[in-house]
Amino acid sequence: MDRTTFPHFHAITTRWKDxxxxGHVNNVEYYSFFDTVINEFLIRAGRLDIHGGPVIGLCVESQCTFKASLAFPDTVDAGLRVAKLGNSSVTYEIGLFRSGDSAAAAIGRFVHVFVDREHRRPVPLPDELRTALEGIA
Structure with a gap:
């Protein structure tokens, strides 16, 4: 996968503690980068209210394939696309690129199931969120 695979990008600055x-970014931080680009998109484009909305997304599966090291002080361009959009679930693909690189340093897969905040049971995706996700499918 290269940059052209991903319709949405979010720049993430690595930190010294990463x-x-x-001498390279620890593998656990890659998952944090995945979480950051996904939730940035859901909040900004999908208008997901993470603090008080009736629907929340729970990660039920994640995976990372490492291709190259990242390190501080890199800027990571996190690419996002929807690979599969269900009634209450979304499968994302994420590409992590060192700023300026065309080849991904890591490729990820992340599955959200959207649930009722109170009862934690799957619910259909809200219309505004579905529309935003369709835009990066």
Whole structure:
């Protein structure tokens, strides 16, 4: 996958604490980058109210394939697209690119199930959210 695969990007600045003793961004931070680009999109484009809305997204599956190291002080361009849009679930694909690179440093997969905040049971995607997600499918 290259940059052209992803219709949405969000720039993330690495932090000093992201590096591990081996001098590169620790693998756990890649998942944090996934979470950041997804939720940035859901909040801004999909108008998801993470604090008080009746619907929330729960991660039920995630995966990362590492291709190259990232390190502080890199800027990571996190690309996002929808691979599958269901009634109450979304499968995303994420590409993490060092700023200026055309090849991904990591490729991710992340599945959200949207549930009722109170009862935690799956619910249909709200219309505004579905429309935003369709725009990056």
């Amino acid at each position: 590096n591990d003793v081996y």
